[in-house]
Every structure is written in C-alpha cells, then in structure tokens.
Amino acid sequence: xxxxxxxxxxxxxxxxxxxxxxxxxxxxxxxxxxxxxxxxxxxxxxxxxxxxxxxxxxxxxxxxxxxxxxxxxxxxxxxxxxxxxxxxxxxxxxxxxxxxxxxxxxxxxxxxxxxxxxxxxxxxxxxxxxxxxxxxxxxxxxxxxxxxxxxxxxxxxxxxxxxxxxxxxxxxxxxxxxxxxxxxxxxxxxxxxxxxxxxxxxxxxxxxxxxxxxxxxxxxxxxxxxxxxxxxxxxxxxxxxxxxxxxxxxxxxxxxxxxxxxxxxxxxxxxxxxxxxxxxxxxxxxxxxxxxxxxxxxxxxxxxxxxxxxxxxxxxxxxxxxxxx
Amino acid sequence: xxxxxxxxxxxxxxxxxxxxxxxxxxxxxxxxxxxxxxxxxxxxxxxxxxxxxxxxxxxxxxxxxxxxxxxxxxxxxxxxxxxxxxxxxxxxxxxxxxxxxxxxxxxxxxxxxxxxxxxxxxxxxxxxxxxxxxxxxxxxxxxxxxxxxxxxxxxxxxxxxxxxxxxxxxxxxxxxxxxxxxxxxxxxxxxxxxxxxxxxxxxxxxxxxxxxxxxxxxxxxxxxxxxxxxxxxxxxxxxxxxxxxxxxxxxxxxxxxxxxxxxxxxxxxxxxxxxxxxxxxxxxxxxxxxxxxxxxxxxxxxxxxxxxxxxxxxxxxxxxxxxxxxxxxxxxxxxxxxxxxxxxxxx
Numbered sequence: 245x246x247x248x249x250x251x252x253x254x255x256x257x258x259x260x261x262x263x264x265x266x267x268x269x270x271x272x273x274x275x276x277x278x279x280x281x282x283x284x285x286x287x288x289x290x291x292x293x294x295x296x297x298x299x300x301x302x303x304x305x306x307x308x309x310x311x312x313x314x315x316x317x318x319x320x321x322x323x324x325x326x327x328x329x330x331x332x333x334x335x336x337x338x339x340x341x342x343x344x345x346x347x348x349x350x351x352x353x354x355x356x357x358x359x360x361x362x363x364x365x366x367x368x369x370x371x372x373x374x375x376x377x378x379x380x381x382x383x384x385x386x387x388x389x390x391x392x393x394x395x396x397x398x399x400x401x402x403x404x405x406x407x408x409x410x411x412x413x414x415x416x417x418x419x420x421x422x423x424x425x426x427x428x429x430x431x432x433x434x435x436x437x438x439x440x441x442x443x444x445x446x447x448x449x450x451x452x453x454x455x456x457x458x459x460x461x462x463x464x465x466x467x468x469x470x471x472x473x474x475x476x477x478x479x480x481x482x483x484x485x486x487x488x489x490x491x492x493x494x495x496x497x498x499x500x501x502x503x504x505x506x507x508x509x510x511x512x513x514x515x516x517x518x519x520x521x522x523x524x525x526x527x528x529x530x531x532x533x534x535x536x537x538x539x540x541x542x543x544x545x546x547x548x549x550x551x552x553x554x555x556x557x558x559x560x561x562x563x564x565x566x567x568x569x
Numbered sequence: 570x571x572x573x574x575x576x577x578x579x580x581x582x583x584x585x586x587x588x589x590x591x592x593x594x595x596x597x598x599x600x601x602x603x604x605x606x607x608x609x610x611x612x613x614x615x616x617x618x619x620x621x622x623x624x625x626x627x628x629x630x631x632x633x634x635x636x637x638x639x640x641x642x643x644x645x646x647x648x649x650x651x652x653x654x655x656x657x658x659x660x661x662x663x664x665x666x667x668x669x670x671x672x673x674x675x676x677x678x679x680x681x682x683x684x685x686x687x688x689x690x691x692x693x694x695x696x697x698x699x700x701x702x703x704x705x706x707x708x709x710x711x712x713x714x715x716x717x718x719x720x721x722x723x724x725x726x727x728x729x730x731x732x733x734x735x736x737x738x739x740x741x742x743x744x745x746x747x748x749x750x751x752x753x754x755x756x757x758x759x760x761x762x763x764x765x766x767x768x769x770x771x772x773x774x775x776x777x778x779x780x781x782x783x784x785x786x787x788x789x790x791x792x793x794x795x796x797x798x799x800x801x802x803x804x805x806x807x808x809x810x811x812x813x814x815x816x817x818x819x820x821x822x823x824x825x826x827x828x829x830x831x832x833x834x835x836x837x838x839x840x841x842x843x844x845x846x847x848x849x850x851x852x853x854x855x856x857x858x859x860x861x862x863x864x865x866x867x868x869x870x871x872x873x874x875x876x877x878x879x880x881x882x883x884x885x886x887x888x889x890x891x892x893x894x895x896x897x898x899x900x901x902x903x904x905x906x907x908x909x910x911x912x913x914x915x916x
Contacts, residue, residue, distance in 0.1 A: 269707070295707065301737060306696055306730035313700020313714075316685070317644070319707070321700075333726075340690050341697070347892040348686050352677035354895070386893050409895040438898055485898035 245427040253395035253428045257402040262292045271298040272324030304334035315357040328363035329372035342411045343386030358405045364456045366419035368546035376506040382484040389483040391415040393458030396428045400435030417456035440487035446476035449500035454480035457504045464559035492524045499530035500566035509537040531566035572779045575786040580847025587790040600629045602867035603653035614820045619669040623650040624816035630841030631747045631810040634788030644714035645684040646698040651717045660684045662874035692725025699734045702741040713741035713799040721752025736773035739804035743795045749814040754827040770807035782810030783841040
C-alpha cells in the first residue's frame with residue numbers, strides 16, 4: 245500500500261498497464277510532453293516513449309476514431325479527452341461506431357478501448373470545463389461508463405477498464421484529483437466494473453452517490469450522525485451498467501433513499517436510481533425517493549458555480565425530508 | 570489537373586498496361602460478376618426480399634481496380650455502396666446480402682477477411698482506417714488499410730481529421746474517393762469549391778492523385794502505387810476516382826428529380842466494363858461465349874448465395890442482448906427477461 249491522491253493513483257494504473265501489455269497505447273491532446281492538463285499522465289511518455297504515449301492534434305473525433313481503429317486491430321488504446329465538455333466532437337464516433345461495432349458485426353469485430361475524461365466542476369474553470377453530462381453516455385448502448393470517487397477505486401477500476409473486452413468511458417472527478425489521499429494497493433489490482441460499493445454502513449437512510457459527490461455524501465452522513473441519524477453511503481462506481489442489486493438491498497434495509505448526482509436533473513443518473521428503487525423496493529420505502537442533483541441549467545461560471553453543484557446542506561436537507569413523519 | 574488514364578473509352582492503351590492480359594481477363598470476370606450482383610440485389614429489393622439497396626453500377630472499375638491492388642490480409646473500411654470492393658477483398662455475397670436483409674450477421678465476414686461492415690453514416694469511418702493502419706504500423710505487420718468514401722463525405726469534418734492524422738503520423742492508409750458526381754441530389758460542383766478533391770490532399774501533406782474512375786487499369790495503377798508507398802512506410806495517399814453512379818442514390822431515390830438524361834447518357838458511353846471488353850476484343854482475348862459463360866457462372870454463384878442467406882433462420886427473440894458486450898450485463902439480462910415475458914418490473 246502507498247498513500248496516493250487520485251491523479252497519482254491513475255498515473256500508477258496507466259504505468260502498470262503500459263509496462264505489462266505491449267498492446268496498450270495512450271493518445272490524446274497534451275498527454276505526452278506536458279503529462280496532460282491535470283498531469284495525470286506525467287512522466288509516462290518519458291518512460292514509455294512517444295510511440296506509446298502519443299500527443300495528438302486537437303481533434304476529439306479523430307482521437308476517438310483512431311483509437312477505435314487501433315482497438316479493432318488488436319491494440320488496447322487508452323484515449324484521453326481533456327474535459328467532458330470537449331468530448332462532444334467525438335460523440336458521434338462513440339455513439340455511432342464505438343458502441344456498435346460488436347453488435348453490427350455480431351462479435352466478429354470488437355473495440356476494447358478506454359476513453360478517459362475528466363468531469364464535473366468545482367474548480368472555477370472556464371465555460372465547458374465543468375460539465376457533468378455523464379447521463380448522455382450512460383444512455384448509450386454498447387459502452388460501459390465508470391466514475392470512481394476515490395484514489396484506490398480509480399486505480400482498480402482503470403486497470404479493469406483497460407482489461408475489459410468492451411469500450412469503457414472512464415470519468416475522473418476533476419476536483420477530487422488532488423483533494424483526497426488514501427492507501428492504494430501497489431502493482432496490478434482491479435475492481436469489478438458494474439459493482440457498487442457500500443462505503444459506509446447505516447440503518448436509517450441510504451445516500452447513493454458517485455464521483456466527486458461521494459465525498460460530499462460522506463460529509464452529509466457525518467452531519468446526520470451528529471443528529472443521531474445513521475446513513476448508509478453507496479459509491480456507484482459504475483454508471484452503466486448500474487448495480488441494481490446493491491442499490492435495492494440498501495433501500496430495502498433502510499427504507500429511505502437520497503440519490504445524488506452533479507449531473508443535470510432530467511433523465512439523469514439520480515433519476516435512474518430513483519426509478520430502480522421505485523420498481524424493486526417500493527413496498528419497503530418509508531418515504532419518497534429524493535433526488536439531489538445539478539439543475540437543468542447550463543453550469544454557472546465560477547462566481548455562482550456553487551449554486552449548481554449539490555452542497556452538503558442540500559443533501560442533509562433532503563435526507564431530513566425523508567425522515568419527516 | 571488531368572486524370573490519369575491508361576485505357577481509352579475505345580479500348581486502346583494510352584501507355585503500357587500495369588497488368589498482363591491474363592490478369593485483365595480475370596478482372597473483367599470480376600467486373601461482370603459484381604455487375605450481376607448489383608442487378609440481382611436491385612431485383613431482390615423490388616421483390617421485397619432486401620431492404621433499401623444502394624446500387625454501384627458505373628463504379629465497378631473504381632472498386633474492382635483499387636481492391637485488386639491489395640494484399641488479402643489488408644484492412645478495408647468501406648460504405649454501403651462498396652459491395653464490389655468488399656467482395657474483392659473476401660467478403661462473401663451471402664454475408665453482404667444478409668446485411669441488406671436486416672441481419673447483424675451480415676456484418677461478420679469470415680475470420681481472416683479484414684473488412685469492416687459497411688459504414689452507413691457518411692464520413693466517420695475514414696479515421697477508422699487511419700487507426701487500423703496505425704496499429705499495423707506499430708506492430709510491423711506490413712498490413713495497410715484502405716478506405717472508400719464518396720464526394721459528399723469529403724464535406725464532413727471527419728474527412729479533415731482523418732486526412733490530418735494520416736498526414737501527421739504517416740499512417741499506411743489509402744483514401745479512395747469515388748467521386749460519382751452526386752451526394753443524393755447535391756452535385757459535386759456544389760459540394761466543394763475545390764477544382765478537384767485530389768488537391769485537398771496537399772493541405773495535409775498527403776499526395777493527391779486524380780484518376781479516371783471508369784478506367785480499370787488507371788485505378789489499379791494509382792492504387793498499387795499508393796499501396797506500395799504505404800507499405801514502404803511513406804504514408805497515406807488520397808486517390809480521387811472520377812466516376813458516375815448510373816443508378817439513383819438508393820432504391821428509395823428518384824435521380825430524375827436532379828440529374829438530366831443527357832448527363833447520364835454521356836456517362837453510359839464511358840461504361841467501365843465496355844472499354845475493357847473492347848480492349849480484350851482487340852487483343853483477341855474475348856468471345857461472346859466466354860462472357861456468356863462467365864455471367865452464367867456468376868449468376869449461379871450469386872443465386873446460391875441468395876439461397877444461403879435466405880435459408881438462415883432469423884435470430885431468436887432477445888438475441889440482441891447477447892451482442893452488446895462480450896458477456897451480457899445484469900441490466901441486459903433483466904431486460905431480456907422482460908422482453909421474454911417476465912414483465913417490465915425488475916428490468
């Protein structure tokens with residue numbers, strides 16, 4: 245075990261993958277010489293060479309499309325898009341090609357590629373740099389969407405994503421990159437995709453979160469504990485496919501669920517969690533399922549960004565509503 | 570910029586042939602075969618046995634001549650109008666037909682045939698050939714990738730990204746633009762203000778070659794040069810094969826709404842098969858009986874392929890869930906159960 249922040253844990257995972265498997269190549273804007281805008285790929289080009297850690301022209305469709313071709317030819321490309329808000333020029337490649345090739349060729353061709361994308365706000369960045377539009381990708385057939393919330397989960401899930409025989413969009417919470425340190429296993433270590441984790445056990449209600457909101461869900465659970473309320477916290481880890489079993493088991497146990505997402509509210513991840521609970525645990529519920537989400541507005545710029553990202557207060561308030569008679 | 574031409578419309582050679590006569594005869598049988606397939610597929614569509622079909626009549630030399638320059642293991646990334654090129658590279662007729670019948674198995678050529686299922690969206694697929702070639706370059710296999718697209722696709726942004734990546738990384742990619750004059754109803758003249766599409770290569774540091782797309786020998790010659798360059802590690806080439814689709818955009822289109830009969834007649838005079846036939850005739854390497862035999866044999870092979878495709882039972886209900894990932898996820902399994910009668914709850 246080594247104590248690492250998430251950026252270091254991701255760098256470690258990429259180094260392990262590049263060292264273990266010649267088929268792994270990385271490509272993206274500024275990933276090589278500068279080590280990426282968040283320095284997640286720092287030192288990898290120096291260590292593995294410019295043929296395997298490739299700086300590309302500014303062309304998201306080209307990055308995704310070229311990585312897709314490489315994957316079909318048997319490579320294991322890991323593409324990076326600089327921000328989720330810059331992924332839309334590559335959206336057509338993802339939706340029309342990456343997520344479809346296995347289906348349209350009846351398994352004859354497959355595209356085991358990973359697309360790493362930093363997402364979410366909270367660092368006062370310029371417009372388009374704080375998007376949390378992960379629901380767009382979770383809605384897309386044929387791709388898996390992973391969003392870790394902690395350094396150890398980030399490493400284990402990234403290595404699992406690179407090993408996965410199918411395409412994975414790997415979302416990295418920007419404001420967590422350097423915010424948390426924890427012990428991370430050394431060497432190759434994977435966590436299963438599609439499996440959520442109960443990160444805090446509780447009995448009165450369930451907070452379901454992922455990405456950067458996981459930390460705020462934990463803080464809300466602390467605040468609730470001060471009032472004598474025992475909150476269970478689930479880290480979704482994978483947004484598609486969602487782990488209904490873990491969500492429903494917790495809902496049945498506590499009877500109260502608050503679904504948290506930084507993404508826009510309508511047709512979002514929290515809505516999907518609420519729907520699953522309603523379908524499979526309605527008769528165990530003691531209160532309506534609450535959603536605490538970003539609003540259906542464009543993410544506000546720095547000065548008012550905090551009105552958009554769910555706060556600990558909003559989570560606690562929603563949790564208390566589920567406890568009212 | 571004058572297009573490269575080797576075989577004149579009247580069948581005489583303007584320069585040395587890049588192929589021996591026996592090889593030209595072999596490719597003529599391929600031209601006859603693909604035309605027989607094109608006509609058969611159109612007929613099947615009219616009988617309701619195929620979904621919408623995109624005819625390639627008039628473009629046979631552009632596809633057969635270019636594909637003939639490939640190694641059997643080279644990658645091909647083509648479109649819905651490129652059945653002739655795909656068949657040349659080993660994609661079986663029955664597999665092509667299955668795709669047009671609406672069966673995902675139509676996207677699965679046999680192992681060893683490195684041809685992706687035809688791209689239905691316009692333009693996004695060229696960059697895939699860049700990635701495929703790039704991967705082969707990294708592994709030193711000597712394989713290259715060829716991609717086919719039309720004049721309309723060059724207006725898509727992805728054409729720019731693909732050409733740019735191919736130029737920057739010198740990937741072994743051969744770009745074959747079949748400029749057939751039309752993107753559904755939009756003429757080539759209104760598609761781009763460039764005098765030629767070939768000249769667009771200059772902007773990317775990629776050589777552009779203009780070729781008479783109805784000249785089997787010129788298309789072969791230009792493609793062989795581009796393939797050799799790619800295999801030598803010298804990078805990509807853009808080939809513009811100037812041709813004309815004789816039919817409508819698809820069986821659902823009426824070309825009479827935008828193309829006049831005179832233009833069509835002009836191009837019929839430049840038929841890519843007729844000029845090879847004239848050449849073989851002049852060389853004493855053609856007879857009516859021989860062509861008749863070739864067409865009869867091809868028709869029988871295609872008929873047998875239709876039989877095989879139609880005999881294949883459709884997928885059972887719920888099979889789509891098996892095609893999404895290597896193994897279906899729990900979410901997909903629950904949805905399959907819902908489809909198969911367990912009801913929506915729990916999905």
